[in-house]
Amino acid sequence: MNIKNASIITLGSIFGxxxxxxxxxxLTWYFPQEVVAKYSILLILYSFGSVLIGFEMHQAYVREYYEVVQKEQLLKIALVPGTAIFILISFFLILLDISLAEMVFNLKSTFLDFFLLIGVYLTFFINILMHAVRMHGMAFGFAAIQILPKLLFFALLLVGSFIFEQDGFDTLFYLNGIVLIISAIILIIFLKNDLHQAIILKLDKKKFKEMMVFSLPLVIGSLAYWALTSIDRLFLNFLSNYNELSLYAVASTVASAVGILVVVFGSLWHPLIYKWVNEGVDSAKILAVNELMVLFICFIWTVFGLFSWLTDYIFPTTYADVSVMIVGCVAMPLLYLLSETTTIGIGISKKTKYAMLISLFCLFLNMTINYFFVEKYGAKASVIASMLGFCLFLILRTEFSSFLWISLSRWRMYISVFTYIMVTILILFGFLESYVYIVMVWIAALFLVFLLYYKRIIWLINFIGKRYI
Incomplete structure (x- = not known):
């Protein structure tokens, strides 16, 4: 991918x-907390359904893309299993008169059931086509699908909040459905020739088997990771109440904006590290990236800690606790981002079973904390569960990678992360009520990190001075 396309894709993701x-x-001003909570559950239902029926075939598509001349055949193979399983599951649900809307939202509606199923399939369909657009190098197409549907959803919400009096879940449900349909149409337009060829082509059974053999082992790991990032909402839904769920949903969604850093860093880091490996591993370079990343994530974490009070001026008073929860929620994407610099050995050694085990161990920890503490502490327990789950995710990725490949110095990283987790827990449970104390603690934590990495900071200053001054 050239710099221009990479820039367009990155900008599309940022604007999205x-x-x-x-x-x-x-959402928080116009819709009641119960509706916001239900909408959060709707989104994770769509993502779960997509993972369940998708068989991770988008990964097989990407893996085979440069090895197969007939790209349309790959697209057909990627779509066939999910479509077939979707039809079977839909038939099974209809035959047994099982209502998804009633099970999940306590709403008995055949119309909602139908659109729930369509939403699941469209989420799967869009995921496959988005990977096809990206692999084809259609940068503007990828950027368009990141921006236009969300822009439409934003416009519909903005107009609807002034025009329509109805603020129930069904309104939000149908607006989301419109966005999914528009997204699918945009992708179909960009890939109309590929889809036409995919329909008329005869299925390559040999290639189909090869791709299934590759993708099926990835499903367990993907489901485990999905659960790690989503199971907290289900515990809140069934063991707590909609108010707590809406608080957590809003806090985690705002914090997920940091996830764009994961996308940008991943698109730059993965090609670079494999290039370094191909040229001969230099552990000093990898350690430098890791240490700079520790400094970066601690700085971002500190910024969220110092200025999270601004959310009090953005959301209604019923969402007051978001200001403390967001500090814990931002830990999830930040710790994942940091783990990307330490997990290299797992990918290079091709021991993907470790990736699956890591997700399962972290999921177990997350579920245990949620099960025992959500009923008493509500959303705060889920924040702690997710934060500690991703802390374990970082540790296991680091230790397995060090065992399989190169062992890097990491004690400074662990001290930094544990310090920030302790500060976050103290603030989350109100042990530091005065804003003056909060500021002092965050500055002290950042100062400790700077002391631990003072040599790297001096190295960075010298590097910038030599290169740009």
């Missing part, structure tokens, strides 16, 4: 994230 951030305040 910005639009997502703008949507959240409208």
């Amino acid at each position: 994230a910005i639009l997502s951030m703008l949507i959240i305040p409208i």
Whole structure:
């Protein structure tokens, strides 16, 4: 991928994230907490369904893309299993008269059931086509699908909040359905020739088997990771109440904006590290990236800690606890981002079973904390569960990678992360009520990190001075 296309894709992702951030305040002001909570459950239901029927075939598509001349055949193979399983599951649900809407939302509606199923399939369909657009190098197409549907959703919410009196879950449900349909149409337009060829082509059974053999082992790991990032909402839904769920949903969604850094860093880091490995591993370079990343994530974490009070001016008073929860929620994408610099050995050694085990161990920890503490502490327990789950995710990725490949110095990283987790827990449970104390603690934590990495900071200053001054 050339620099121009990479820039367009990155900008599309950034603008998409910005639009997502703008949507959240409208949701909280216009819709009751119960509706916001249900909408959160709707989104994780769609993502779960997509993972369940998708068989991770998008990964097989990407893996085979440069090895197969007939790209349309790959697209057909990627779509066939999910479509077939979707039809079977839909038939099974209809035959047994099982209502998803009633099970999940306590709403008995055949119409909602139908659109729930369609939403699951469209989420799967869009995921496959988005990977096809990206692999084809259609940078503008990828950027368009990141921006236009969210822009439409934002516009519909903005207009609807002034025109329509109805603020129930069904309104939000149908608006989301419109966005999914528009997204699918945009992708179909960009890939109309590929889809036409995929329909008329005869299925290559040999290639189909090869791709299934590759993708099926990935499903367990993907489901485990999905659960790690989503199971907290289900515990809140069944063991707590909609108010707590809406608080957590808003806090985690705002914090997920940091996830754009994961996308940008991943698109740059993965090609670079494999290039370094191909040229001969230099552990000093990898350690430098890791240490700079520790400094970066601690700085971002500190900024969220110091300025999270600004959310009090953005959201209604019923969402007051978001200001403390967001500090814990931002730990999830930040710790994941940091783990990307330490997990290299797992990918290079091709021991993907470790990746699956890591997700399962972290999921177990997350579920245990949620099960025992959500009923008493509500959303705060889920924040702690997710934060500690991703802390374990970082540790296991680091230790397995060090065992399989190169062992890097990491005690400074662990001290930094544990310090920030302790500060976050103290603030989350109100042990530091005065803002003056909060500021002092965050500055002290950042100062400790700077002391631990003072040599790297001096190295960075010298590097910038030599290169740019």
